[in-house]
Amino acid sequence: MESAAYHRPMLMNSLLAWSLAAFSLLLLVAYEGRLYWIGRHHPERTARYANVRLRMKWVTAMSSQPGFEVVAVQALRNTLMSATISASTAALAVMGSVTLAGGSLAGKFTVGAPDEQLHAVLQAMLVMTLFASYVCSAMAMRHYGHASFIMSMPVSSPERVTFTPAAVTHVHRAGLLYSWGLRLFLMAAPLVAGIVHPAAMPVVTVLLLVALHFFDQPALLDVE
Incomplete structure (x- = not known):
């Protein structure tokens, strides 16, 4: 009887x-789902x-201004360096995370208490x-590199005209991947807070969503 009474608060704390x-x-899922819906309809x-x-x-x-090839490549190089920093940091x-937690994850998943299992998850x-x-940032680097080769071609060359649509695609994909790389890195904050204490996770999540709300606001609403 005493054992059951002792374990009941622990179970309730674990459920909480x-x-x-x-x-x-x-x-987080609801916010991203809402943002996806807005992106599809508005x-x-x-x-x-x-x-x-x-x-x-x-x-x-x-692609329509001869003599700006070096400027274009330099701009792509700057964005490439930003993606490189993000990838290296991730x-x-x-x-660091694997070094600190990798050895104990398997044991916590199988035989750990509910609190330890949540910690492992x-x-x-x-x-x-x-x-x-890391993968998103690394792939962004790859697309920026391909775009740099194309944008360094002389504007008047037939090869540049042929590959300009590919440059548009590469720059478009690189921007999206870099954005997701940064976004995923920011989403690590609630997980770190939850590892420290589960009660801190909702608080940090709300703060992150507030930051992402401003992050996702377009800067130019009236530009056509």
């Missing part, structure tokens, strides 16, 4: 911790659409999120 973590993840209200349009017009403008964070999600951030 799992509920807080699930609620935080649902908030794309002009999202920064993603405005930035895509800007990048496409930039490639078109640079890779270091992945290695959040650690595993943190590693996967950081790795996904």
Whole structure:
């Protein structure tokens, strides 16, 4: 009887911790789902659409001005360096997370208490999120590199005219992947908070969503 009374508060605390973590993840999913819906039906209200349009017009403008090849490549090199920094930071964070938690994850998943299992789940999600951030940033580097080769061709050359649509695609994909790499890296914050204490996870999630709300607002609403 005493043992059951002792374990009951522990079970309730575990259920509360799992509920807080699930609620935080649902908030993130709901926000991204709403943003996806807005992007499908009202794309002009999202920064993603405005930035895509800007990048496409930039490639078109640079492809019609002879003598600006070096300027275009330098601009792409700057964005390439930004993606490189993001990828390197995410890779270091992945290695640090695996070093700190990798050896104990398997044991916590199988024989750990509910609290330890939640801790292991959040650690595993943190590693996967950081790795996904690295992959997105690395792929953005790849597309920026391909775009640099095309944008360095002389504007008057027939090869440049042939490959300009490919440059538009590469720059478009690179921008989206870089954005997702940064976004996933920011989403690691609630997971870190949940690992420290489950009660902190919803608070950090709400703060992150507020930041993402301003992050997703288009800067140019009246530009056609």
